[in-house]
Amino acid sequence: MAKPRIAILGATGVVGREITKITDELNIEFESIKFLSSAKSAGSKLNFQGREYAVIEAKPEVFDDVDIVMASAGGSTSKLFAPEIVKRGGLIIDNSSAFRMETDVPLVIAGVNDEDLRKHKGIIANPNCSTSQLMLVLEPLKEFGIKTLIVSTYQAVSGAGLAAINELKEDTIANLEGKTFENKCFKKPISFNVIPQIDVFCENGYTKEEMKVVNETRKILHLDESTKISCTAARVPVFNGHSEAVDIEFGKNVTPNEVRSILAKSFGVNVIDNPENFEYPTTRDASGVNPVFVGRIRKNLAFENGISLWCVADNIRIGAALNTVRICKKVIEMGLYRGA
Numbered sequence: 001m002a003k004p005r006i007a008i009l010g011a012t013g014v015v016g017r018e019i020t021k022i023t024d025e026l027n028i029e030f031e032s033i034k035f036l037s038s039a040k041s042a043g044s045k046l047n048f049q050g051r052e053y054a055v056i057e058a059k060p061e062v063f064d065d066v067d068i069v070m071a072s073a074g075g076s077t078s079k080l081f082a083p084e085i086v087k088r089g090g091l092i093i094d095n096s097s098a099f100r101m102e103t104d105v106p107l108v109i110a111g112v113n114d115e116d117l118r119k120h121k122g123i124i125a126n127p128n129c130s131t132s133q134l135m136l137v138l139e140p141l142k143e144f145g146i147k148t149l150i151v152s153t154y155q156a157v158s159g160a161g162l163a164a165i166n167e168l169k170e171d172t173i174a175n176l177e178g179k180t181f182e183n184k185c186f187k188k189p190i191s192f193n194v195i196p197q198i199d200v201f202c203e204n205g206y207t208k209e210e211m212k213v214v215n216e217t218r219k220i221l222h223l224d225e226s227t228k229i230s231c232t233a234a235r236v237p238v239f240n241g242h243s244e245a246v247d248i249e250f251g252k253n254v255t256p257n258e259v260r261s262i263l264a265k266s267f268g269v270n271v272i273d274n275p276e277n278f279e280y281p282t283t284r285d286a287s288g289v290n291p292v293f294v295g296r297i298r299k300n301l302a303f304e305n306g307i308s309l310w311c312v313a314d315n316i317r318i319g320a321a322l323n324t325v326r327i328c329k330k331v332i333e334m335g336l337y338r339g340a
Contacts, residue, residue: 002339003031004332007066009058009081010073011035012044014162015095018321019070024049026325029332036062038073060084067337070324071095086122089338093124093327095320100125100216107219109135110326111267117327117336124327127220128212129159129319130233130242133292135220136318137246137311140266141259142221145251148228148303151213154236154243155198156283159315160185168237186235195235209233241283242315249303256297259307263294268318273297286312290322 006028010016012035020035035046035055042057056062058077063069063085071078072095082099085092099105106116107125112135117124127135130153138146157164164185171191174181181189188195199208206214213231217223236243264271270291272281281293292313300306313319331337 001335003029004067004337004339005032005065006030006328007034007036007063007069009036009069009071009092010077010095011046011055012037012041013072014158015072015316015320018316019072019324020046020048022317022321022325023070023328026329028325028329032065034062034066038077060088063088063090066090067339068093068328068331070328072320072324082123091120091122091124091331091337093126093324093331095126095324097128097212098125099123100127100212101219107216108323108327109139109220110323110330112136112139113220113222114330114334117330117334120336124331126320126324126327127216128209129315130155130209130244131213131216131220132319132323133242133311133313133315134213134217134244134246136266136268136292137263137294137309138217138221138248140262140269141248141250141254141307144254144305146221146223146227146248147251147305148247148249149217149230150247151229151231152245153198153209153213153231153233154194154238154245155209155233156238156240156242156315157185157190157235158240159198159242159319160235164190165239168239172237190235190237193237196232198233198235206231207233238283240288240314240316241286241312242319243283243310243312245308245310247300247302247308248306249300250305250307253305254307256299256307259297259309263297268292269294271295271297280310281312283312286314288314288317290314290317292318 036058075096075098210231273295280295296310
């Protein structure tokens with residue numbers, strides 16, 4: 001089987017750089033690799049596996065000899081280049097929200113619904129960051145029948161990009177020094193604050209971020225429309241790592257110990273659950289590493305067959321870059337690219 005020719009679109013961005021790093025960590029085999037960006041960053045140098053590469057401006061013709069594109073350059077860029085990539089026989093693994101809910105585009109978490117990759121027609125979508133970590137926790141528990149799912153997310157500023165990271169730094173310093181600060185990335189000051197809004201509000205009163213969790217969860221896990229799902233998403237003054245409080249009503253009885261045992265053996269999950277000794281996961285545990293950490297597993301008091309739990313993950317890795325590269329690895333292993 002021929003090794004694929006790979007490109008990373010948006011290579012100079014926060015997530016693009018992480019994709020580059022993880023491509024090396026996961027030992028992705030390739031015949032050739034290109035690093036692509038906007039005209040603004042084209043020509044800059046990037047070191048990868050001991051070699052220096054010049055970043056190339058993304059234009060349709062650069063995809064002529066590319067089999068797999070890992071893209072993290074924003075929805076408008078993906079919409080512009082995805083048809084060009086597909087037309088040239090390539091495959092794009094897209095990290096934006098541009099194609100996630102398209103019926104003929106697989107929405108995939110590697111290790112959760114890999115078989116959906118076989119349905120691709122040149123585009124594979126990577127889910128939203130807060131959805132991604134949740135899927136690795138829920139998939140092993142599907143056997144008990146998910147009836148109701150209530151999720152509250154506490155999301156780090158890195159999910160909004162480098163400008164948001166800088167805004168948290170600068171706003172915090174200004175606040176501590178008693179100076180005024182004009183927030184630009186967020187609708188409210190982010191330092192020493194919790195903002196109950198991520199993305200714009202929809203007609204139903206939920207935000208787009210919250211509806212992504214609802215709709216993407218249903219699509220990835222192939223849940224019936226009768227499954228009730230609700231989400232509240234808040235931005236918190238944390239640089240990296242999303243946290244989620246999750247309440248699940250199951251169709252069958254399941255105990256906290258059973259959930260601990262199942263999740264402890266599950267792909268991509270690490271259980272830290274000994275609250276008597278103050279052992280439970282925090283965002284500091286998750287930052288810079290791959291697992292989704294789960295703790296505070298307990299009987300839910302509102303549902304007869306209910307479980308409540310807490311999960312945290314590095315949103316830049318598991319929520320974006322890591323899953324993108326894991327999908328790439330699965331595509332290669334399953335031979336789902338041109339020339340395989």
